[in-house]
Amino acid sequence: MERDIYDEDHEAFRDLVKDFVKRHVNNEAIEKWNADGEVDRATMLAAGEAGIIGLSVPEEFGGAGMLQDYRFRAVVNEEVIAAGAGSLAGAFGIQDDLAVPYLVHMGTQEQKEKWLPRMATGEVIGALAMTEPGAGSDLRGIKTTAKKVDGGYVVNGAKTFISSGATADLVVTFVKTGEGNRPDAFSLVLIENGMEGFDHGKKLHKMGFQGHDTAELSFSDVFVPEENLIGGKEGMGFIQLMMNLPLERLSIGVAGAAAAQAALDWTVAYTKDREAFGERIIDFQNSRFTIADMATTVDALWAYIDRALLAYKDGKLSAEEAAKVKFWATEREWEVLDAGVQLHGGYGYITEYPIARAFLDARVHRIYGGTNEIMREIVGRQIAGKR
Ligand SMILES: Cc1cc2nc3c(=O)[nH]c(=O)nc-3n(C[C@H](O)[C@H](O)[C@H](O)COP(=O)(O)OP(=O)(O)OC[C@H]3O[C@@H](n4cnc5c(N)ncnc54)[C@H](O)[C@@H]3O)c2cc1C
Structure with a gap:
């Protein structure tokens, strides 16, 4: 299903992100980050220079000034995850969705002036x-x-x-x-x-x-x-944490949908390429049925996520609505990735393959940012009228 939430500004920004990915994301870089257990600072600085982190930092502090429009962050997630670099997407996510917002939305003028310009460039990691x-x-x-x-x-x-x-x-x-x-x-x-x-x-x-x-x-x-x-x-700490909850939950939901989309694309490509019993893997009916399920789930995921992205932009995504998005999206992500791994056979288990890494990355989406049990508790309590 064609998505229609991006306008030409988002698509122009996507070109920028694609260019960054082309220059900085490759197997060698991914292997280095994995071996070191961290993304190197040079890559974070390059991201700052390319203008793909610090998106919500107001322009007066050297950022992109995109504040409530999380669609730009969604574009970053889509492109970086599609390149098989979940860890890099994670590092960007912590900077932009978990650290920067506390300064942008809740910091004093002095705190903003002191930290935000260097957070936008990647000189300061939060x-x-x-x-x-x-x-x-x-x-x-x-x-x-x-x-x-x-x-x-x-x-x-x-x-x-x-x-x-x-x-x-x-x-x-x-x-x-x-x-x-x-x-x-x-x-x-x-x-x-x-x-x-x-x-x-x-x-x-x-x-x-x-x-x-x-x-x-x-x-x-x-x-x-x-x-x-x-x-x-x-x-004010507890209230400040509550204020950022919709964004935190939405960001995990978006990362989940982006990983599910990537898994679908990798699986289609792989099953068209690999053969068994003289046929392409995709020519077995079971493979086509599985891929049909994956593709339909991915469509439904985007329809829901896109609705949430627009609600967030309009300041209408409540913490409870975002909790629904977080648990539902990450559970669909898990199903899609698991199916994709299966259709890759043994290669799906080898971490050289992006689908194997994305599968392992996906597991924590159901745990952090509030576990999916806690998300259900929040949604259920609201429906039950309990505080
Ligand atoms: C890779 C990774 C990155 C992380 N990054 C960060 C970070 O940057 N900053 C940060 O502060 N934290 C971070 N976390 C922590 C993460 O948010 C917590 O692990 C998560 O919130 C769960 O807390 P816990 O591990 O203490 O589990 P517990 O709270 O001990 O929960 C254990 C189990 O009990 C269930 N449970 C608990 N309470 C209830 C209840 N009321 N009803 C039903 N079930 C319940 C949980 O759902 C879970 O299944 C990260 C965790 C991981 C693994």
Whole structure:
């Protein structure tokens, strides 16, 4: 089904992204990122120079000023994932969807001026640290504290599973500034690379997204100046996290749809090329039925995602609607990828093949950004009229 949500600006931008992909994404680069467990800084800087990160950064701070129009980010996801570089798409996603928005939408003027220009160029890599060893889904169970002292806060605690955590220069960190677990007991602070007592910890070995770092972080008596409190207001952290939820969930849904589309395209190409019993794999009825299912699922995915992209642009995508998108899209993604792997036979299991990498990457889409169980809980609670 033809999609119709992109206009000529988006298509011109797609050409820019395609050009970047042609110059910077190839097997050698992907292998290097996978071996190093991170995307190299030169690639992030090149992305900054090409203007394909920092999309929501206002023009006055050196960005593209696309604010609420996530369609441009969707284009980046589509092209980078189609090139088999899920890890690079992940690194871009953390920068643009998880770190930058807290400064663009909630930062003080001083914070914006200090950080956004360098986030748009890729000189400053951001991360968002919420999860802790003892608290993931239940975020109000975090133990990292920020105690008020003269001129700022002293932070103690640990975070885990932080995407871009090893390479980040700036970490938007969810901390407790009050007692108990009421929403106003939490704040977001900016913790900078090099602050005394801040340790990036070790990179975690994952089944997928091998080329994008995920790390543990620890904070031992880290002094964070008052001006690093996001928005300059204490007790707003939980509300600030809630404000970015629609975007976070939409971004995972879009990445899921882009991976499903890529899996379909790779599978069609592969099954037209490979033969068994004197016939192309696609000439077996079972293959055609499977591909028909994949193609129809991908059409339905885009129809839903495109509707959500437009709702987001108009400021109408609620956290609950975005939760539906996140869990439904990532589950369809999983089905499509699994079917695609099967039609690739043994090669579908070999990580040299993009479908194998995308399959492994896809698994975490159902876990992070709020697990799919938590997404269903949010949707079900709203329908049931429970808070
Ligand atoms: C590769 C990767 C990257 C990540 N990146 C980041 C990042 O950049 N920043 C960050 O802060 N975090 C990040 N995370 C953490 C991620 O968001 C959490 O792992 C996720 O929210 C789940 O939390 P948990 O691991 O503590 O699982 P738990 O909360 O312990 O959940 C375990 C299981 O119990 C289920 N469960 C829990 N509560 C309920 C309930 N009320 N009802 C029904 N079922 C429930 C869950 O769905 C899950 O199946 C990342 C994780 C991974 C693996």
